[in-house]
Amino acid sequence: MPAPRTVNHDCPIRDVLDRVGDAWSVLVIAELDKAPCRFNALRRVIDGVSQRMLAVTLRQLERDGLVTRRVTDGRPPQVTYALTPRGVSLHAALAPLADWAARHQQAIRESRAAFEAAQAAAA
């Protein structure tokens, strides 16, 4: 297949944004940064994520070497996920963005309200 998907540029940041832009990946990383966690525990704490999306997200993160999947057979079977050093470093690289978001959140909301008010006035 020639064109799998939006080519954009081979700009390296796009690979990362495809992951980071996903709603769940960041939440999973943030949670695992606190402590390793099991599947259903993760599911409960993330709240809103479906079983399928959590599985898919974890598989992607594992694939990229950002989390590890450790299986402990027994009754009941246990699977523990944890961040790799690479995953930790990504979480760290995300911090400035999170900071920015927290600092500008209010101003952005006001901008949006103002913009919509202007739109309404134009109509």
Add this chain to the structure above:
Amino acid sequence: MPAPRTVNHDCPIRDVLDRVGDAWSVLVIAELDKAPCRFNALRRVIDGVSQRMLAVTLRQLERDGLVTRRVTDGRPPQVTYALTPRGVSLHAALAPLADWAARHQQAIRESRAAFEAAQAAAA
């Protein structure tokens, strides 16, 4: 209404990631950070973006107070987009992530290849 939905958390970073996760927003911001730019010039340099998506993206960024839209009537009419200080600060907050992406890109590709090789071996 108990839980409207797609709430995740009111975590402020989600608002930002909805924008940043969008394929085009970051490219537009990066381009406008170099210099203000007109619509079609932006279209040419971004390469791959449809007219519709560029318009939508710019509207969102304007709405959030990240870019300004300046119209100069004449023949032909001109519309110039530029980053606001807030937009510049977002671009700066993105830098560590871009750095991280550049530094880990190669390792991630290798992880993916290894993962897929393991998958193939399991089959």
Add this chain to the structure above:
DNA sequence: CGGTATCCGCGCCGATACTG
């Protein structure tokens, strides 16, 4: 030149059912 309006396909994701 710089858009908006409309249509429509396809890909993502939630729901459901089943397995080791």
Add this chain to the structure above:
DNA sequence: CAGTATCGGCGCGGATACCG
């Protein structure tokens, strides 16, 4: 407990046509 398989809707975005 920790998943995979399958289906179906719906929303995102490309293509196209048209306007100031």
